[in-house]
Amino acid sequence: MRVSSWILAATLMGSSGWAMADAMMDAIADLQHGWAKGYYSTPEKQQEAYFDALQTKSHEVTAKFSGRVEALIWEGIITSSHAKFQNKLVAGENAKAARDLLLAAEKIDPNALDGSALTSLGSMYYKVPRIISFGDHTKARSYLERALKVNPNGIDPNFFMAEFLVEKGEKAKAIEYLKRAQAAPARPGREDADAGRRAEIQDLLSQLK
Numbered sequence: 001m002r003v004s005s006w007i008l009a010a011t012l013m014g015s016s017g018w019a020m021a022d023a024m025m026d027a028i029a030d031l032q033h034g035w036a037k038g039y040y041s042t043p044e045k046q047q048e049a050y051f052d053a054l055q056t057k058s059h060e061v062t063a064k065f066s067g068r069v070e071a072l073i074w075e076g077i078i079t080s081s082h083a084k085f086q087n088k089l090v091a092g093e094n095a096k097a098a099r100d101l102l103l104a105a106e107k108i109d110p111n112a113l114d115g116s117a118l119t120s121l122g123s124m125y126y127k128v129p130r131i132i133s134f135g136d137h138t139k140a141r142s143y144l145e146r147a148l149k150v151n152p153n154g155i156d157p158n159f160f161m162a163e164f165l166v167e168k169g170e171k172a173k174a175i176e177y178l179k180r181a182q183a184a185p186a187r188p189g190r191e192d193a194d195a196g197r198r199a200e201i202q203d204l205l206s207q208l209k
Helices: 005-013 017-043 044-064 068-083 090-106 113-126 137-150 153-167 171-181 192-208
Strands: none
Touching: 017 068, 017 192, 044 068, 044 192, 068 113, 068 171, 113 137, 113 153, 113 192, 137 153, 153 171, 153 192, 171 192
């Protein structure tokens, strides 16, 4: 099993290193729950303001734990989500900022958090407009395929690959990936996100059947 650089550093630093590692993971867990609340249970009219505040919080975490891939990933995810709820005239800059954060995370460790940077980049490249932004379906497929190699049974990479395939008109393959996403193991500590994602999976399956 590969030992992360963060765990190795914490081990070498002793108790102070472990305390910092624990603090970072607590901060990441807080961002994860904040994202799930904002994405799945916050009223639509309040989502832009909610994610504006959460993006600021995520940036503070990244600054506090400078260079940590986990913080970069979650700032990227939150920034991307903020862009989704913004006016299209201003969302582009946040989308580009999210992409750059995730690309920076990919350079550090593409496998971190079960390949979450790869998954998020894949989803962004097929969701943002190709004409006025950086959308690229070839890159989207490549990133999602890489994410699935890192985390073949994960709920997120399978769901986003299914969404991508729906957009490409590959309905039968999309259903296969949705069923894999349905069968994905639960993620301890991510019950709120899992519940929301499973509802999305069921909704998309219902639309395709």
